[in-house]
Amino acid sequence: MPTKLEILRSLDSVVCPACGLVKKRRHTLCKDCFALLPRRTQCQLYEPMGPVYFDAVSEAMLNLGKAQFWITTPVPGCLHAVSARSAT
Ligand SMILES: [Zn+2]
DSSP states (O other): OOOHHHHHHHHTSSBOTTTSSBOOTTOSSOHHHHHTSOHHHHHHTTSOSSHHHHHHHHHHHHHTTOOOOOOOOSOHHHHHHHHHHHTO
16 A cells, blocks of 8 residues: 555646546545545545545555556656546
């Protein structure tokens, strides 16, 4: 499951950690992945940064059946490539 640092980096990126497609910066997941979560987990993802929130992110990944946690590197080319992928 993702570390706190990975979760923080993911929050600051525009790549959904679950599916690898585009999400909004400062959002945990993209809209599609978020919609698939149980209501309880969705609510916990709105908690302030802390144990409940970090647990909720791990739980969300489990719920979505994702073993891989996508993170972007701060390379402009990579972000561009991800944006292009979402357009298709
Ligand atoms: Zn997603």
